[in-house]
Amino acid sequence: MESIDILQARRLALVRAGLLRPELTGLPSTGPRREKAARRACLEVIRRFGYLQLDTVAVAGARSHALILMSRLEGIDSNLCEALLSPGEPLFEYWGHEASWLPMELYPFFEFRRQEFRHHPWWGDVLGENPKVTQQLLERIRDEGPLRSLDLEGQSGSGWNVKLTKKVASALWSRGDLVIRERRNFQRVFDLAERVIPENLRQHSQDLPTSLRTLLLRALAGHGWAQTGTLAATWRLRNLKEQLSIALHELVESGEVVACHLLGKDGGRFPGWIRTGDLELAHRIGRLRPRRDKGVLLSPFDPVLWDRARTQRLFEFHQVLEIFKPAARRLYGYFCLPVLVGDQLVARVDLKANRKSRRLAVLALHYESREPSTKTRHAVTTAISAYAGNLGLSVRI
Secondary structure: OEEEEHHHHHHHHHHHOOOOOHHHHOOOOEOOOOHHHHHHHHHHHHHHHOOEEOOOOOOOOOOHHHHHHHHHOEOOOHHHHHOOOOOOOOEEEEEOOOEEEEEHHHHHHHHHHHHHOOOEOOOEOHHHHOHHHHHHHHHHHHHHOOEEHHHHHOOOOOOOOHHHHHHHHHHHHHHOOEEEEEEEOOEEEEEEHHHHOOHHHHOOOOOHHHHHHHHHHHHHHHHOEEOHHHHHHHOOOOOOHHHHHHHHHHHHHOOOEEEEEEEOOOOOEEEEEEEHHHHHHHHHHOOOOOOOOOOEEOOOOOOOOOOHHHHHHHHOOOOOOOOOOOHHHOOOOOOEEEEEEOOEEEEEEEEEEEOOOOEEEEEEEEEOOOOOOHHHHHHHHHHHHHHHHHHOOEEOO
């Protein structure tokens, strides 16, 4: 059984996440100025993880999916990050980690989920129970073209059951009859799958064992070292314990994955997995300077943060999301962005953007250390200033 220590696992996680030096990550670090090149750079980042999780909260001036790209691609236009899903682009929207934009080449490997969601996970057999509404909606999109979510809301006076119709549209998307063609002002635009997904991808759906091996490898490509639970949670693979075990052991037998323990500081040994090529990289980067000392703000939904137990173990950082807590019970703030400096999470900042006044307010700033160094303080303020500048906002820290 191979093993790596905490430092190696942490740095490998940051390398694979695109958050260390570009010569280590293999990803671009600066957002190109030309839109076509900038789109390609964003797609490179998304392909690394296999998904870009979507979220609606924009209080900090940019939504989570834009924040994730902005933290990797210095100077990338946040507006471009909102418009990546558009006709002709090699992305599709579906249930990945959560609702996500995914590389188009992964479409065949989610057939198992489209089959599973023939009965919607929340609403059950809403399509089978409402065949007339389902057929009417499909015919309308076929005859009139793509339909915005807003268009559904506008049907309340014309005989449509708005609430039901929106459920049916979402269920048809989950089942694969419809796809989300694009987002306009973050509003979904539904269209028929055959108009958006290339035929060769629609006609070559993969079976569950093949899909699991592909998705597990993609998850490891983004995480570096990970335990089975993290890999399963990456794609919300529930009730598949036996199938996941078989898939992982098949990847070991093929030489693509190695079983690897993480050596904890207290002597604990945590079983996990690592891609064969990343094992040597993990040992090598443990001896290298991680990155330049300027900081970067991370989305609370960043791929390196959403597994809170893993974040605690690798970074000794207690990641919390307090959106749903009453204000009086929040420790840090409504939508805190952790600050990465080098290979350490050193602070978290709660921001609120005001586009009209073109200002970014720092509502709260909490350092992990009671006495942060001058170097750390400078890195954090630099990260906040750079973020504000990228949004075209002024900030006072």
